[in-house]
Amino acid sequence: MDLREALLTIIPDAERVTSGESALDQHGRDLSYHIPRRPDVVVFPVTTDEVSRILAFAHERRVPVVPFGVGTSLEGHVIPERGGISLDMTRMNQVLEVRPKDFLVRVQPGITRTQLNKHLTPHGLHFPLDPGADATIGGMAATNASGTTAVRYGVMRDQVVDLEVVLADGSIVRTGSMARKSSAGYNLTGLFIGSEGTLGVITELTLKVYGIPEHIVAARAEFPDIHAACQAAYGIIGSGIPVARVELVDEHTVAAVNRFRGTHYTETPTLFLEFQGTKAAVEADVALAQEICREEGAVAFRFETDSAARHELWEARHDAALAIAATAPGKRMKVTDVCVPLSDMPEAIRRARETIDRYGVYGAILGHVGDGNYHVEFMVDPDDPDEVAVAERINDEIVRFALERGGTCTGEHGVGTGKMRYVAEERASVLPLMRAVKRAFDPRDILNPGKVFVLE
Amino acid sequence: MDLREALLTIIPDAERVTSGESALDQHGRDLSYHIPRRPDVVVFPVTTDEVSRILAFAHERRVPVVPFGVGTSLEGHVIPERGGISLDMTRMNQVLEVRPKDFLVRVQPGITRTQLNKHLTPHGLHFPLDPGADATIGGMAATNASGTTAVRYGVMRDQVVDLEVVLADGSIVRTGSMARKSSAGYNLTGLFIGSEGTLGVITELTLKVYGIPEHIVAARAEFPDIHAACQAAYGIIGSGIPVARVELVDEHTVAAVNRFRGTHYTETPTLFLEFQGTKAAVEADVALAQEICREEGAVAFRFETDSAARHELWEARHDAALAIAATAPGKRMKVTDVCVPLSDMPEAIRRARETIDRYGVYGAILGHVGDGNYHVEFMVDPDDPDEVAVAERINDEIVRFALERGGTCTGEHGVGTGKMRYVAEERASVLPLMRAVKRAFDPRDILNPGKVFVLE
Numbered sequence: 070m071d072l073r074e075a076l077l078t079i080i081p082d083a084e085r086v087t088s089g090e091s092a093l094d095q096h097g098r099d100l101s102y103h104i105p106r107r108p109d110v111v112v113f114p115v116t117t118d119e120v121s122r123i124l125a126f127a128h129e130r131r132v133p134v135v136p137f138g139v140g141t142s143l144e145g146h147v148i149p150e151r152g153g154i155s156l157d158m159t160r161m162n163q164v165l166e167v168r169p170k171d172f173l174v175r176v177q178p179g180i181t182r183t184q185l186n187k188h189l190t191p192h193g194l195h196f197p198l199d200p201g202a203d204a205t206i207g208g209m210a211a212t213n214a215s216g217t218t219a220v221r222y223g224v225m226r227d228q229v230v231d232l233e234v235v236l237a238d239g240s241i242v243r244t245g246s247m248a249r250k251s252s253a254g255y256n257l258t259g260l261f262i263g264s265e266g267t268l269g270v271i272t273e274l275t276l277k278v279y280g281i282p283e284h285i286v287a288a289r290a291e292f293p294d295i296h297a298a299c300q301a302a303y304g305i306i307g308s309g310i311p312v313a314r315v316e317l318v319d320e321h322t323v324a325a326v327n328r329f330r331g332t333h334y335t336e337t338p339t340l341f342l343e344f345q346g347t348k349a350a351v352e353a354d355v356a357l358a359q360e361i362c363r364e365e366g367a368v369a370f371r372f373e374t375d376s377a378a379r380h381e382l383w384e385a386r387h388d389a390a391l392a393i394a395a396t397a398p399g400k401r402m403k404v405t406d407v408c409v410p411l412s413d414m415p416e417a418i419r420r421a422r423e424t425i426d427r428y429g430v431y432g433a434i435l436g437h438v439g440d441g442n443y444h445v446e447f448m449v450d451p452d453d454p455d456e457v458a459v460a461e462r463i464n465d466e467i468v469r470f471a472l473e474r475g476g477t478c479t480g481e482h483g484v485g486t487g488k489m490r491y492v493a494e495e496r497a498s499v500l501p502l503m504r505a506v507k508r509a510f511d512p513r514d515i516l517n518p519g520k521v522f523v524l525e
Numbered sequence: 526m527d528l529r530e531a532l533l534t535i536i537p538d539a540e541r542v543t544s545g546e547s548a549l550d551q552h553g554r555d556l557s558y559h560i561p562r563r564p565d566v567v568v569f570p571v572t573t574d575e576v577s578r579i580l581a582f583a584h585e586r587r588v589p590v591v592p593f594g595v596g597t598s599l600e601g602h603v604i605p606e607r608g609g610i611s612l613d614m615t616r617m618n619q620v621l622e623v624r625p626k627d628f629l630v631r632v633q634p635g636i637t638r639t640q641l642n643k644h645l646t647p648h649g650l651h652f653p654l655d656p657g658a659d660a661t662i663g664g665m666a667a668t669n670a671s672g673t674t675a676v677r678y679g680v681m682r683d684q685v686v687d688l689e690v691v692l693a694d695g696s697i698v699r700t701g702s703m704a705r706k707s708s709a710g711y712n713l714t715g716l717f718i719g720s721e722g723t724l725g726v727i728t729e730l731t732l733k734v735y736g737i738p739e740h741i742v743a744a745r746a747e748f749p750d751i752h753a754a755c756q757a758a759y760g761i762i763g764s765g766i767p768v769a770r771v772e773l774v775d776e777h778t779v780a781a782v783n784r785f786r787g788t789h790y791t792e793t794p795t796l797f798l799e800f801q802g803t804k805a806a807v808e809a810d811v812a813l814a815q816e817i818c819r820e821e822g823a824v825a826f827r828f829e830t831d832s833a834a835r836h837e838l839w840e841a842r843h844d845a846a847l848a849i850a851a852t853a854p855g856k857r858m859k860v861t862d863v864c865v866p867l868s869d870m871p872e873a874i875r876r877a878r879e880t881i882d883r884y885g886v887y888g889a890i891l892g893h894v895g896d897g898n899y900h901v902e903f904m905v906d907p908d909d910p911d912e913v914a915v916a917e918r919i920n921d922e923i924v925r926f927a928l929e930r931g932g933t934c935t936g937e938h939g940v941g942t943g944k945m946r947y948v949a950e951e952r953a954s955v956l957p958l959m960r961a962v963k964r965a966f967d968p969r970d971i972l973n974p975g976k977v978f979v980l981e
Contacts, residue, residue, distance in 0.1 A: 170759065170868035171897075193763070213708045224706050226715070227683060242954040247931030248864035249896045250680050252669045252719050252939040253948045254977055255959045259682070259715035263708050280763035303626065307649070307736035309802045311767045346765045346806075347813050353805030408704035412626035440705045441627075475703030483708040492709045498698040503711045505965035510958065521710055 072132065073110045076154070079122045085113040085160075096137050096147070096155035100202070102401035102449040102460065103145035103487060108135065108155035115160045117233060117241060117272040124270065125239025127154060127515050135517050136266040138208030139181065143404050144485030146212065146265050150519040156270060158207050164188045165273065173230065173247060175275045178207020194278040197222045197313075200481065201387045207271045212483035213263035217386070220306070220439030221313040221345070222279070224481065226262045233273035234261055237511040247275060260506070265483050266517035268510045282345035285313075286355050287379040290340040290362040291369040295319060296415040298338045301365035302438040303411060305342075308361060310354045314343035316386055317414075317436035317443070319422060325433055326385045329392030334385070335369065340438070341386050343379070389433045390446045396431055397448035403460045406488075407471035408442040408480030417470055421445050424466045428459050442480030484521045492522060528588065529566045532610070535578045541569040541616075552593050552603070552611035556658070558857035558905040558916065559601035559943060564591065564611035571616050573689060573697060573728040580726065581695030583610060583971050591973050592722040594664030595637065599860050600941030602668065602721050606975040612726060614663050620644045621729065629686065629703060631731045634663020650734040653678045653769075656937065657843050663727045668939035669719035673842065676762070676895030677769040677801070678735070680937065682718045689729035690717055693967040703731065716962070721939050722973040724966045738801035741769075742811050743835040746796040746818040747825040751775060752871040754794045757821035758894040759867060761798075764817060766810045770799035772842055773870075773892035773899070775878060781889055782841045785848030790841070791825065796894070797842050799835070845889045846902045852887055853904035859916045862944075863927035864898040864936030873926055877901050880922045884915050898936030940977045948978060 076086045088110050097107035114120045127134045133153030140147055149155055162179035169192045176185060181203045185196050200209060200216035208214070210232070215224035222228070231245035244258040245251065261268055292298040295317070302315050317340055318326075324336045342358065344351045359370045373379045394402060409417045418434055425432045425445060432447030445467060449460045468478045468491050478491035493500060503522055507514070514524055532542045544566050553563035570576045583590045589609030596603055605611055618635035625648045632641060637659045641652050656665060656672035664670070666688070671680035678684070687701035700714040701707065717724055748754040751773070758771050773796055774782075780792045798814065800807045815826045829835045850858060865873045874890055881888045881901060888903030901923060905916045924934045924947050934947035949956060959978055963970070970980055 168866065168868070171866040172759075172762070173866065213706075213712070215706060219706060223679070223683065226712065227679065236958075240954075242958065244952075244955055246864075246933045246951065247866040248898070248927075248933040248936060249867070250669075250671060250675060250864055250898060250936050251933035252862075252935045252937055253933045253944070254719075254940060254952050254955075255724075255962055256669070256682065256712075256715045256719050257955050257958055259712045263710075263712050268711075280765050282765045306628070309736050309738045310806070311802070346767070347809060349809030349812065350766070350802075350806040353803060353809055356805065357803050406708075408702075408706055410624065410627040410629065410703040411705070412624070442704070442706060471704075477702045477704040477707035477709045479708045480704060480706050481708055484710060488709070495702065496700075496710050498696075499700055499710075499713050502692075502698065502713055502966065506711055506962065509961035509965050 075126065076110060076112055076123065079126055080112065080114070080119055087111050095140065096157065097149065099140050099142040099145060099147050100402060101143045101145065102403050102451045103148060104451060106148050106150055108149040109152045111155045111157055113157045113160045117235065120156070120235045120270055120272050121239045121241055123154065123156065124235050124237060128238045128513060131513050131515060133515055133518050136211065136270050138179065138205030139203070141202035141204045142208065142212065142485060143402070143482045144487035146483055146485035146520060150486065158205065161272065167192055169194060171247065172278055173275055174278050175273065176206055177273060178271045179205050181205050182209065189278055193281050195281050196276060196278050198225060198228060206274055210262050210271055210274060211265050213481065215481045217314045217316055217437060219437060220315055221311055226259050228277045229258055229262055229274055230277065231275035232258050232261055232271055234269035235272055236269050237513065237516050245275070249277065263483065265485065265520050267507060267521055268516065284346060284348040284351045285379065286344045286351050287373040287382050288342045288355065289334065289371045289382065290342060290367045291335050292338045292367055295338045295418050297366040298340050299415040299438055301362045301367060302340055304361040304365060305358050306439055308357060310358055311346065312342060312358065312439065313345040314341065315439045316341040317438040318386070318389065319418065319434045321422065322389050322433040322435060325392040326389050329395055330385055330388060332385055341382055389435055393431065393433045393446050393448060400448035400450045403447055403449045403464070404482065405445040405464050405467045406479045406482040407467055407476055408440060409471050409474050409476035411441045413474040413476070414438060414441050414443065418443055420470055421467050424463055428463055430459065430463060440480060441476065486520060489522060531582065532566060532568055532579065535582055536568065536570070536575055543567050551596065552613065553605065555596050555598045555601060555603050556858060557599045557601065558859050558907045559604060560907060562604050562606055564605040565608045567611045567613055569613045569616045573691065576612070576691045576726055576728050577695045577697055579610065579612065580691050580693060584694045584969060587969050587971060589971055589974050592667065592726050594635065594661030595659070597658035597660045598664065598668065598941060599938045600943035602939055602941035602976060606942065614661065617728065623648055625650060627703065628734055629731055630734050631729065632662055633729060634727045635661050637661050638665065645734055649737050651737050652732060652734050654681060654684060662730055666718045666727055666730060667721050669937065671937045673770045673772055673893060675893060676771055677767055682715050684733045685714055685718055685730055686733065687731035688714050688717055688727055690725035690727055692725050693969065693972050701731070705733065719939065721941065721976050723963060723977055724972065740802060740804040740807045741835065742800045742807050743829040743838050744798045744811065745790065745827045745838065746798060746823045747791050748794045748823055751794045751874050753822040754796050755871040755894055757818045757823060758796055760817040760821060761814050762895055764813060766814055767802065768798060768814070768895065769801040770797065771895045772797040773894040774845065775874065775890045777878065778845050778889040778891060781848040782845050785851055786841055786844055788841055797838055845891055849887065849889045849902050849904060856904035856906045859903055859905045859920070860938065861901040861920050861923045862935045862938040863923055863932055864896060865927050865930050865932035867897045869930040869932065870894060870897050870899065874899055876926055877923050880919055884919055886915065886919060896936060897932065942976060945978060
């Protein structure tokens with residue numbers, strides 16, 4: 070009996086256990102330049118029990134299983150390097166329970182963040198994490214995603230109080246509780262988060278949610294140079310202003326966005342800022358932030374007070390990647406994701422721009438400046454070995470600088486296959502521990518094999 | 526060669542490798558009612574290399590090693606249940622590097638939080654976590670401590686970006702980087718934090734630090750009942766006010782504090798509040814918080830604006846435990862530490878008071894109401910089996926309610942030996958994974974053996 074036929078005995082629904090060409094194609098790639106590789110079969114479970122039975126089967130037969138959300142990962146995480154089953158979680162996308170009085174929500178992993186927020190709005194709540202893509206919550210947990218609001222709300226790992234996880238052998242575990250904090254034993258919740266599907270398949274998450282802010286103000290602060298923009302950002306953070314977003318874009322990136330969206334933002338290093346809270350507090354925060362920006366040499370501080378202009382600003386920020394993509398149809402995206410100590414960020418960004426200019430590459434630079442995490446986004450033709458080699462050299466220079474300064478090769482995108490060699494270097498001393506954990510959790514190496522680190 | 530003589534070959538300093546009576550006594554107990562048990566020898570390492578050599582030796586000889594800070598733990602964590610070496614880390618108490626521009630500090634584990642803050646003040650920085658006791662930073666990391674400011678700043682695990690850890694066999698690893706966030710492989714930093722010395726000995730920590738707030742206001746909001754106080758707290762949190770502290774004390778606890786400290790706080794359920802930030806934002810936050818408290822039925826809202834009155838308020842809060850202790854000289858402290866979903870807190874606290882009243886026990890109830898974590902503190906004579914049995918029954922009722930409501934048996938104190946049986950229940954499905962991790966990290970079970978869970 071072939072794999073699909075065998076799986077049909079577990080889920081007797083041909084539409085949910087498919088080897089159709091388009092399904093295999095869709096589940097063989099992510100958003101990036103990484104080389105696609107199709108799974109043998111795509112399965113769409115709808116219950117935890119189905120996931121459990123599929124994993125028990127895969128464990129027995131030693132078939133690789135790769136969890137799949139909406140495929141917005143950027144480092145090849147969801148590409149089934151060794152074939153097997155792509156486990157598409159998007160039909161497990163229910164909000165199971167909104168607990169407004171507990172500021173918690175219990176969801177299935179296949180729900181996307183915008184779907185989730187639609188459910189939360191009537192309760193006066195929101196889930197603030199925003200990695201740009203409309204990723205699934207399960208995928209965001211798998212990579213410990215974060216994005217523009219991490220400076221205020223933290224990363225994905227900070228939001229999750231409980232997980233239901235199906236282990237490699239099909240057993241079902243629950244890692245946490247409905248308590249907002251706990252010291253009850255080893256932090257397995259935090260271990261599964263960021264493990265990129267290599268330790269278990271997340272089938273349920275309980276997340277912290279937040280009251281929708283009474284008042285939101287967005288602003289652009291324009292600077293003569295990157296250094297001044299960074300200094301202003303650190304001044305704002307150091308002052309204790311609970312800034313919700315503080316994003317750095319360089320002048321070339323603003324230019325790309327203007328071309329792509331027809332906006333008229335001044336083409337100079339700019340901080341995109343957002344303040345959230347009560348009206349009076351926000352007004353006070355904005356006034357102080359404006360003063361700090363002026364002191365650091367800001368040439369302009371422009372408000373986007375109404376929600377349309379604010380929406381436009383963050384769309385523009387999110388679209389920087391698309392603006393770059395639009396310049397090179399047919400090519401695929403390459404995005405660096407280093408995170409450096411805050412004080413190294415101006416130099417890191419200056420060098421990153423110098424590097425891509427030197428290689429004659431057209432790219433955007435976007436910085437989560439409150440975290441020291443920035444992205445260089447540019448386009449690569451995966452079929453052109455020279456272009457791929459240049460992309461790797463650019464990435465290598467950027468990562469090298471980050472590691473020299475005590476940073477990390479990935480602030481939020483995760484490792485996948487794309488950053489394995491850097492993780493091997495950056496986390497060299499703990500690789501044996503990671504391998505020991507993997508062997509303990511997944512002794513037959515069926516869960517997203519070949520990702521994060523080399524097991525042997 | 527006996528144990529001490531053997532250790533003296535590694536650290537040839539009789540003063541730092543001691544079997545003196547007072548040292549053995551001091552390292553055989555914590556702050557709580559748990560039965561003391563002396564180690565065979567106390568070692569005071571001063572370098573990571575010494576820790577490494579001691580562990581390599583202990584690993585070879587299968588000698589238990591229990592890391593020790595200042596002994597403020599409350600669940601027997603530091604009591605050497607199987608004898609062996611108590612590894613006193615307090616001479617490794619240096620600030621290794623303050624990086625003000627990165628909002629980071631690198632410290633040795635034996636520094637206490639007040640010592641650390643003395644070093645940070647000249648840089649305009651502070652480390653806000655405040656578990657009450659002046660614990661060591663290493664001890665706070667080992668138990669994932671938090672305290673009154675967790676509602677704003679998060680728990681210990683949220684503060685640590687990098688650890689140096691000596692493993693059971695003496696090897697030295699580094700788990701993180703100087704980046705404020707990272708998705709580079711499994712979250713071993715978060716796994717070591719809260720592992721209570723059972724997976725490795727922390728020898729260095731890199732922590733996030735924060736700008737000293739420009740303005741701080743403390744206040745007391747007095748309510749007719751616990752429920753109204755809780756509702757006000759959730760209203761404040763839901764409004765988006767970034768409240769720095771929101772502590773609930775019941776009327777009996779206020780009375781105990783008044784007797785102990787000679788204060789004249791109104792003896793009614795009260796929220797102790799603190800607001801931090803820029804002056805204008807704090808003023809706005811306070812005004813809104815006051816309005817919310819009034820709406821929820823607050824009978825008074827009293828400010829402690831000057832730093833002396835504010836200090837007095839938090840001293841009073843911290844001293845609630847001492848106030849109870851003062852009523853029973855010679856007895857030892859028992860403290861429950863459950864954390865429940867926020868909406869269950871009023872009922873949890875009402876029942877907890879009903880429980881201790883029913884058993885005729887005099888105790889304080891203190892709630893980190895922003896987290897759903899509350900403590901019942903009362904005194905026990907460890908030599909009186911009846912009294913110990915009553916203490917266990919009280920604890921059992923309180924924990925039972927928390928677990929029924931989806932909470933946790935420990936919000937911040939950790940497991941030690943005192944909560945092992947509850948963790949076995951609460952985390953039943955993941956106990957096999959915890960055991961697998963322990964075996965992988967410490968195959969000879971020398972690191973704080975007999976804690977957190979039963980290994981076999």
